[in-house]
Amino acid sequence: MNRYKLIAILLCAPFFVFSQEDEEKKDYGKLSGGIESNSQYYVDDAKTGDFEQEDPFRSNNYLRLNYNYKNWFAHVQLESYEPNAILNFYPKYKGTDIGTFAVGYKNSKIEATLGHFYEQFGSGLILRSWEDRQLGINNSIRGANIKYRPTNDLEFSALYGRQRDGFEVSDGSIYGFNAEIGLSSLFKFESTGLDLGLSYVGRDEDLDIDNPDFESLTNSFSARLDFTEGNIYSSIEYVMKGEDVYSELGNIIDDRYFDGSAILFNIGYAKSGLGIDATFRRMENMAFFSERDESANVFNQNYINFIPALTKQHDYGLTNIFVYQSQPRLTFNPLFKSGEIGGQVDIFYNVKKGTKLGGKYGTKLAFNFSTWSGLKGDFNTNDRTYEDTDLFGFGDKYFEEFSLDIKKKWSPKWSSIVSVVNTYYNARFVEDRTGEVNATALVGEVTRKFNGGKSIRAELSHLFSDDKTTERAKNWAGGTLEYNFSSRLSVFATDIWNYGNPDEDRQVHYYAFGGSFTKGATRVMASYGRQRGGLVCVGGICRFVPENTGFTLNVSTSF
Structure with a gap:
C-alpha cells in the first residue's frame, strides 16, 4: 500500500500548490485523458487450429489521466489485462495495476x-x-x-x-x-x-x-x-x-x-x-x-x-509476408552474426500536370531500394569469439527489396494506386530457419468517391514466391473491399489466400470482415476473421502473432 500512497501524494502535489492561490481566480487547471480497450475472443477453427490456451476472451485496457495547472503537470495510466493479455503479449502484462505515473514542472x-x-x-x-x-x-x-x-x-x-x-x-x-x-x-x-x-x-x-x-x-x-x-x-x-x-x-x-x-x-x-x-x-x-x-x-x-528495420513500411497484406527485422545482436548460436550493414534510398517524384504521363491531375511516383547484409569478419566457432570486422565490409546478404508505387488521380472521383515489390529474403539469417526466398508482389487499388462523403475502395494483389516452408509456401492471392458511408462509418472485407501451397490443408483463406464508427473523439471498430501467423510491424519494430481465429473489438475515446 505504500506505493499507492506515494502515487496519490505525487498526483495531488499540484493541488497543494494552487490551493494557496487567490481563490477568486478559480483556476483549477485542466484534466484530460483517454480510454482504450482492445479485446479478442478466440474460437476453434479447422484451418487455423483449436484454441488450446485458457481464457478465450482476452483484453488489454488503458485509462490515462493528465492534469495541467499553470507550469505543473501530472499523469497516471491504469492498465488492465483481464483475464489475460491478448495472445503473445509480454507475459508480465497480467492483471490490473498502475502502469505509469509522474508529476513535473515546466x-x-x-x-x-x-x-x-x-x-x-x-x-x-x-x-x-x-x-x-x-x-x-x-x-x-x-x-x-x-x-x-x-x-x-x-x-x-x-x-x-x-x-x-x-x-x-x-x-x-x-x-x-x-x-x-x-x-x-x-x-x-x-x-x-x-x-x-x-x-x-x-x-x-x-x-x-x-x-x-x-x-x-x-x-x-x-x-x-x-x-x-x-x-x-x-x-x-x-x-x-x-x-x-x-x-x-x-x-x-x-x-x-x-x-x-x-x-x-x-x-x-x-x-x-x-x-x-x-x-x-x-x-x-x-x-x-x-x-x-x-x-x-x-x-x-x-x-x-x-x-528499427530501415526498410519501406508497406500497407498491404501480401507485401508484409516477408518482413525484415534489424539484426543488431551478437550471437554465436545457432548462427554467427555480429550485426548488420546496409541502407535504403527513397525517391519521390510528382509528374507535372498537363504532361503525357502526368495527365490532367498529375502522377505521383515513389521508389524504394533497401539492402541489408551481415558484417564481414572472422568467427572462431570453437572459442565463440571473432576478430575485428571490416568497417564497410558486407558479409552474407540478409535482405534486399525494390518497390515502386504509382499513384494516379484520374478525375475528381476516381483515383488508383499500383505497387510492385520485389524481395530477396534470407530466412536462414533473419528467422534462423533454412531457405532463401525470392518473391514479387503486385498490387492494384482503385477508389471511387461519391457525394455526401461516400466512397468505395477495392484492392487486388498477388504474390509470386519460391518459399518452400509449410506455412508460407509458393503463391498467394488477396483482395480488399471497403465502403465508407461517411467519414464516420465504414465497413470492409478482406482475404489473402495461400492457394499455391502444395499442402492442400495449408491452402487457407485468411479472411476478415468488420467495420468502424467514429463520433468526435470516440472510435469503435469490430471485426471477425483469421489472423495469419507472422509478424505485425509498426515503424520497423515487429511483434510475432500466432495463427488464430476470432472476434476483435477496439474502443477508444479521449476527453
Missing part, C-alpha cells in the same frame, strides 16, 4: 519530471523510451528527468531511473546525459543550419559473476551532427558502446566480453515535386538491454535503444 528554461517518463537522445540509437500498445511496448523509465534550456540554442538533459518491466522495473539502473547545441546561432550562420548533439548512457546491473574483470556498469557515448543548406539536408551519428559481458539465448557467458558501435548517416534533397532520401547504417553488437539476460526475448522488452 517553463521556458526548465522541465523536471519525477516518476515515469519517455525520452529519446538523437535518433534513438543510444536511448529511446516509448510506448506502442499495438506492439505491447512500454519501456518508460521510472526515476527523474531534468532538462535545462539556458538559451534557444542550448538544451541539456540529465536522467536517472529504471526501465519499466511489466508492472515492475528492471534490475538495471540507467544514467543519461544529453546536450543539444545549435551551432548556427553560435557561429552566426545566416542560411546554414548546423546542430551538434552529444549523449552519454550508462547501464548499471550487478550480477553474481566470479570473473574479477566483470564491470557492472556499461558506458555508451554518442556524437551527431545535423546539417541543412537550401534544399539539402544531412546528418551523421556515431555511437560507441563499451565492453560488456556476452549473453547467449538469455544465459550469461561470464568470460566473454565484447564492445559495440553504430554509424548512422542520412542525406537528402527536397524541392517542389522531387524528394531524394538515402540512409546508411552499420551496427555491431548494438543490442542494449536494461537487463542483460533479456537479450534473447522476442517481446521487444528491456531495450534501452531504438533500432
